[in-house]
Amino acid sequence: xxxxxxxxxxxxxxxxxxxxxxxxxxxxxxxxxxxxxxxxxxxxxxxxxxxxxxxxxxxxxxxxxxxxxxxxxxxxxxxxxxxxxxxxxxxxxxxxxxxxxxxxxxxxxxxxxxxxxxxxxxxxxxx
Numbered sequence: 001x002x003x004x005x006x007x008x009x010x011x012x013x014x015x016x017x018x019x020x021x022x023x024x025x026x027x028x029x030x031x032x033x034x035x036x037x038x039x040x041x042x043x044x045x046x047x048x049x050x051x052x053x054x055x056x057x058x059x060x061x062x063x064x065x066x067x068x069x070x071x072x073x074x075x076x077x078x079x080x081x082x083x084x085x086x087x088x089x090x091x092x093x094x095x096x097x098x099x100x101x102x103x104x105x106x107x108x109x110x111x112x113x114x115x116x117x118x119x120x121x122x123x124x125x126x127x
Contacts, residue, residue, distance in 0.1 A: 001024055001025070001028050001111075003107050003108075003110035003111045003114065004024050004027075004028070004086070004104075004107035004108070004111060005020055005021065005024050006107075007103055007106050007107035007110065008020050008023075008024065008103055008107065011099065011103045011106075012095075012097050012099075012100075012103065014097075015095075023089065023090060023093050023095070026089055026093075027085070027086035027089035027090065028086070030085055030086075030089055031081070031082040031085040031086050031089075034081060034082075034085050035078050035081060035082065038077070038078075038081065039074070042070070042074060042077075043066075043070060044067075044070070045063065045064050045066050045067035045068075045069070045070035045071065046061045046062065046063065046064060046067065047061070047062060047063075047064035047065075048060070048061060048062075049061075049062045075112075079108060079112050082108055083101075083104055083105050083108050086104055086108070087100065087101050087104045090104060
């Protein structure tokens with residue numbers, strides 16, 4: 001959200017800061033809700049696996065053969081969906097300035113790159 005706030009304030013200096021904060025929070029909440037709803041409909045790529053344990057066999061969830069493909073697809077879909085939802089929120093809030101779609105797309109590019117970097121760092125330290 002910080003990148004979205006920063007990009008909107010920088011690219012549209014005539015906007016009031018509290019207005020940008022409010023729209024950014026609303027847009028992210030609605031985008032999150034849409035993502036959760038869509039996520040419930042998409043396959044997870046997880047599969048059940050039976051493992052032996054001291055108390056007998058038990059079933060666990062593990063990554064299936066398509067897990068990485070589905071993960072990348074879901075990440076790209078979330079990126080596009082969040083741009084569209086949040087652009088819609090900004091437009092609905094009477095934000096008619098030129099370059100609005102570009103601003104939202106740039107903000108999300110920064111945001112999603114930061115998420116990828118965080119995941120890479122966490123994966124590096126856990127791996």
